[in-house]
Amino acid sequence: MPGRRLTGKDAYHEEPPNARNTLRSIILGLLGARPMTGYDIKQAFDRAIASYWNAGNSQIYTTLKALEHEGLVESEVVIQQHRPNRKLYRLTPQGQVELEVWLQESAPERFTKDEFLAKLFFCGQTSDEIALRHLIEHHQALEAQLAHMEWVLQRYTQRPARRPHLLEYQLLVREYKAETLRADLTVTERAIARLHERIAGQQPSGVAEREREP
Amino acid sequence: MPGRRLTGKDAYHEEPPNARNTLRSIILGLLGARPMTGYDIKQAFDRAIASYWNAGNSQIYTTLKALEHEGLVESEVVIQQHRPNRKLYRLTPQGQVELEVWLQESAPERFTKDEFLAKLFFCGQTSDEIALRHLIEHHQALEAQLAHMEWVLQRYTQRPARRPHLLEYQLLVREYKAETLRADLTVTERAIARLHERIAGQQPSGVAEREREP
DNA sequence: TCCATCATGTAAGGTGTTACATGATTGC
C-alpha cells in the first residue's frame, strides 16, 4: 500500500486543470439521497436524468471505484440469496462536503451539442424532401421523449415519496424539460407545415411518384 | 496519385465502429458553402453555430489535417502581405460525396448534456437561496444568448446573401434555437417567481439554521 | 427454449477541452 498516510488525494493529486467532473458530482448527488449500487445509479439515469445527462455502465462503475479510492464514498457488499450480490455505496463526510461545494458553485453555461440542428443548418445543400424527412423524424423523437417523461412521471408521483423536498426540484427539472420539448415540437411542426406547402407548390410536374392534394 | 483505383480510403481505413465524426461533417458542411481557412471556420462556429455545437482551434486544425490526409478536402496557401498567410481549404469531389451522405443520414437522437439541469435536479439537498441564485444566473445566461443571437442575426441579414437557399435553413435553425431559448426563459422566470414567494413566506425569523415544518 | 432482469465489471479507441506557443499589424 503505497503512500497511504497522506490521505490519498491531497498529497499528489492536485486536481488537473482540465477536470469538469460532472458525472462524479451527479453520482455524489444521487448517493446524497440514499445509498445505491452501480445498477441503481444506472437505473436512475435511465429513468430520471437521461434527458439531460447519461452515462454507460462502464463509466459508472469506474467512477464509483475512483470515488471510493479518493474517500468520497464507501461501499459495503450486501449478500443476496437468489441474485448477484449488491455493492452498496454511500457518501462519506468528505463526499458530502464535495457535493455541497458542487451544489453551491455556479454551473458554467457551456454550449450543448445537438447533431440534429447541426445537420439542419446545412440542409440548404441538399433537397427539401430530405430536410422534411429529418424534421419529421425529429418530431417523432420529441414525441417519444415527452411520452417517456410522462410515463416515468406517473411511477414517480404515485408513491408517497421519501423526501418531498428533494422531489420538488426533480419535478421542476422535469417541468423545465417538458416545456422545452413542447416548444421544440411547436417549432418543428411549423417548419414541417411550411416545407410541405413549399414542396407542394413548386412541383406541379410529377417528380417520381408522389401524389398531392387536388 | 497513390491507390486511386480503390477510391482512397476504402482500402485500409475500415471506419472504426466508434466514430461519430460530427465535427468532421460540420466542417465539410461549411466548406460546402465556400472555401475557408481554419480561422474562418472558428469564426463561423463562434458566430453562427456555437449555440448547438462548438470546437476549439486545436480540434479544428487537427481535423482539417485529417480530412486533407483522407482526401476529402484540399488546401492552397494564399500569401498575404501584412498578415499571416492563409491556408484555404476546399472540398474535393470525395468530400462532396461524404457531405451528401451525412446530410441524408438520419441523425441519431442522443441525449444532450446540461450541467445546469443536472445541478438543479439535486438542489433539494441545499438551500432554496442557492437554488434561486442558480436560476437567476441561468436566466441571465439565457438572455445573453438570445441577445447574441439577435446581434449576429443583423450582421447576417443585412448583406444581400450569397446563396439565399443556404441561408433559409440557417435561419430556420436560428428560429428553432430562439424559440427554445424563449421557452426556457419563461419556465425559468416562473420558477424564480415561485421560489421568491416561498422564501419570502417562510422566513420572517432568522436565516441561519432552518429546519421545521409546522 | 428464449429472453428479460439483476448485477458487476474491462478494454479499446474516439471526442473534446485547456493550456501553451508564436509573431506581425492595427487601433487606442
Place this chain on the structure above:
DNA sequence: GCAATCATGTAACACCTTACATGATGGA
C-alpha cells in the same frame, strides 16, 4: 505602451461510447 485581431498550430489529458465478458433466476 497595451490590447485586440489575424493566423496556425502542439501536447496533455479528461471525458464518453461501444463492444465485450460473465452468470444466475424467473417468466412467456
